[in-house]
Amino acid sequence: MADANEKFLGELLKKSGNNECADCGAKNPEWASYNIGIFLCTRCAGVHRSMGAHISKVKHLKLDRWEDSQVTRVREVGNNAARLYYEERVPPCYRRPNQDAPQVLVEQWIRAKYEREEFCHPERQNQYVSGFMEGFLMKRGKEDARYHPRKFVLSEADDTLKYHVKENKDPKAILRISELNVAFAPPKTGNQNSLQISFMKDGSTRHIYVYHEDPEVITTWYLAIRCAKLHRLQVAYPGASEKELLSQLTRDFAREGFLWKTGPRHSDAYKKRWFTLDNRKLMYHDDPMDAHPKGEIFIGHSSEGFSIKTGVPPGAKDQGFSFTLETPDRSFLLSAQSEDDRAQWINVIQKVIQKPLTPQDATVAARLVRKRTASGTMNIFSSTSNFIGLSSRLQFTRNKMGHESMVK
Numbered sequence: 001m002a003d004a005n006e007k008f009l010g011e012l013l014k015k016s017g018n019n020e021c022a023d024c025g026a027k028n029p030e031w032a033s034y035n036i037g038i039f040l041c042t043r044c045a046g047v048h049r050s051m052g053a054h055i056s057k058v059k060h061l062k063l064d065r066w067e068d069s070q071v072t073r074v075r076e077v078g079n080n081a082a083r084l085y086y087e088e089r090v091p092p093c094y095r096r097p098n099q100d101a102p103q104v105l106v107e108q109w110i111r112a113k114y115e116r117e118e119f120c121h122p123e124r125q126n127q128y129v130s131g132f133m134e135g136f137l138m139k140r141g142k143e144d145a146r147y148h149p150r151k152f153v154l155s156e157a158d159d160t161l162k163y164h165v166k167e168n169k170d171p172k173a174i175l176r177i178s179e180l181n182v183a184f185a186p187p188k189t190g191n192q193n194s195l196q197i198s199f200m201k202d203g204s205t206r207h208i209y210v211y212h213e214d215p216e217v218i219t220t221w222y223l224a225i226r227c228a229k230l231h232r233l234q235v236a237y238p239g240a241s242e243k244e245l246l247s248q249l250t251r252d253f254a255r256e257g258f259l260w261k262t263g264p265r266h267s268d269a270y271k272k273r274w275f276t277l278d279n280r281k282l283m284y285h286d287d288p289m290d291a292h293p294k295g296e297i298f299i300g301h302s303s304e305g306f307s308i309k310t311g312v313p314p315g316a317k318d319q320g321f322s323f324t325l326e327t328p329d330r331s332f333l334l335s336a337q338s339e340d341d342r343a344q345w346i347n348v349i350q351k352v353i354q355k356p357l358t359p360q361d362a363t364v365a366a367r368l369v370r371k372r373t374a375s376g377t378m379n380i381f382s383s384t385s386n387f388i389g390l391s392s393r394l395q396f397t398r399n400k401m402g403h404e405s406m407v408k
């Protein structure tokens with residue numbers, strides 16, 4: 001009997017929709033929830049189990065014994081039908097996790113779907129789609145590295161995210177929602193429920209780190225920032241497609257890790273730095289959680305003189321797994337931790353160099369340039385041509401809306 005059911009489950013798995021995890025899309029699911037009637041990957045099955053059997057009952061397709069009635073349920077529902085029901089009203093700004101997504105995002109997506117049924121009952125999404133949110137988050141101190149409770153206030157109408165040291169006093173900082181980036185930061189902070197918020201301040205990037213002990217609360221903040229960004233973009237660029245705008249809400253970093261880097265003179269010693277590649281911006285820091293990068297390199301297009309290659313120029317020191325980033329103004333000599341690490345860094349940077357610039361990229365470049373020029377060191381960016389993405393018509397709309405334009 002068990003064998004017949006196992007075989008039948010194998011047949012069901014081949015049906016369209018069932019061959020990918022119902023919650024994250026990972027290929028070849030090995031588990032199923034037999035009361036909901038869906039096929040799941042190992043990670044998502046673990047999340048289902050953690051919600052309790054009153055929400056979801058999971059079994060392994062091969063290792064567990066299946067009753068006829070349980071197989072029938074999975075046959076009657078399946079991933080496609082379940083998705084139509086449980087994902088009927090997912091707001092566009094919601095980040096649907098894929099198999100590489102941070103754990104807390106996957107967990108909260110699954111709980112939102114089956115436990116809170118937020119996408120069957122849109123009024124339950126008010127906390128993140130309403131455009132306003134306030135509450136306390138634990139924020140890492142800039143100097144002392146300890147976390148302190150700070151009151152945060154998000155206002156889509158004002159395009160601001162503020163935080164207060166003292167609740168009734170002026171905010172310590174006012175961030176523009178449209179100009180900040182937010183990413184989950186568990187590998188760096190060691191806390192699952194943590195976010196890294198990055199923004200430009202006085203011509204350079206500033207990072208802040210926050211967490212909340214409740215994974216639902218931190219995810220709600222993340223989603224609220226995304227939703228506010230989307231709504232503002234929709235107003236600023238009425239002609240843009242939703243897909244185009246969604247790609248600009250939040251970015252995970254393409255790559256982070258320690259590299260060794262020389263100073264401006266190639267005879268300088270290599271120093272260990274924490275590198276973060278954020279879209280076209282390659283930042284380096286003394287410590288992974290520094291509030292400010294020590295330096296920021298804007299990576300332009302290959303046609304403007306940017307390139308990356310293995311090794312170092314003749315006469316320069318090669319420290320193990322070296323590679324060279326050429327910019328119009330300087331060669332950066334870098335060294336990775338291993339052959340594989342170097343290959344991955346070169347790969348992600350190469351992709352950036354080959355990608356045409358968008359107006360948003362130029363905004364970032366212009367602001368970094370301003371800083372470098374002001375301090376009299378160097379101009380790291382020389383051209384604002386070669387744009388694709390949002391058209392100049394949209395750029396014009398943005399200016400007309402009264403936003404500050406950095407694109408010259």
Ligand SMILES: [Zn+2]
Binds near residue numbers: 021023024040041043
């Ligand atoms: Zn999954």
